[in-house]
Amino acid sequence: MDFRSCSGDPLIPWSTPEEAFEAWKLRGAGRPCDYTGIQWPFGDERLYTDGVFNTDPDRCESYGHDLATGAELTKEEYAARRPGGRAFLHAVAYEPSPETPTGEYPLLLTTGRSVHQFHSRTKTARAPQLNAAAPEPWVEVNAADAAAAGIRDGDLVAVTSPRGTVRAPARIRGIRPGVVFIPFHQGYFDAPGAFDRAANELTVTSWDPVSKQPLFKVTAVRLDKVT
């Protein structure tokens, strides 16, 4: 499209992976997260060797939070700890997950990625090779849990949480007993009405109060063979 900067130079000056990498490095130069020490194709073992962290109150990106609630600390509270380039190690009292296995939903569902797809596939679904490598979700299950439910490798199974049901073939693998896994890439934007293949329909709508990371790893579910 030949986008140009105000001075008439190409807006995107890079064309090779190394050039893109060098341009990306410059974005953070002099900022708290400075990657300019990384060399292409590999650099020093350690980026920061002086042991000085970016915790100075005038330089840090935040004054920190209470880990359990996400409550923000004030600059005064933070400065009173005299950060001075030292790192902090924070601890928080144990809290059970919002959802823990019960009699009705005895297994723990953890959702995640397959190597061929990215998030909800708005890009990777358009790359035929990638999409064909992992077109549908599956349910990874331990041999003992599968045997208890009368499930053999490849059987169609239903995974049900308090919010919905996903149906997909079982893959019996070495996953931890008591845990099942479903990749979360498949939804229904390219499969209208296929609500029973979206792992995201099963998870709680909740997130970590500080990082805002969604709670995709702690869903209580039931596993049934579809007959």
Next chain:
Amino acid sequence: MHLGHYLGLLHRSQTCLADAFREVASAHGDEPDIRALCTRLAAQCDAHASQLAPFAARYAAEAPDEPDRLHSTLFTGTRGGGLGLLRDLHDLYLMAAECDVSWTVVGQAARGVRDEDLLRVVLRCEGETAVQLKWLRTRIRQAAPQALVVA
């Protein structure tokens, strides 16, 4: 000795705050973080109240008749919508502040009567109340521009 009255006041304030957290959690359930955190903080307030209960009962026996206007009502129900959420969090903040300063009062009295057991409860709980205030202020800061300017 009036310590029993203040223990009763704080016990009731914690119980009212627990109920108010639960009401706000339920009324604003479409804000998932509000529901999760208010439910958790309600349980924390219940735990504060139950730790205070034996002390309130013990010191009540030594207290004269309850004075007039000891208790005040800070919460009269939830409201709907974005501005309603802001006002509800504002109410919770004032109620938590009532508890916060009451912990200070009771803590000073506990030192005065050298009640180490009561002082341990105060020191354990007042920090949690302080974090509740901090979280409410954080969430109010987050809600205020949307409720006052955008909506």
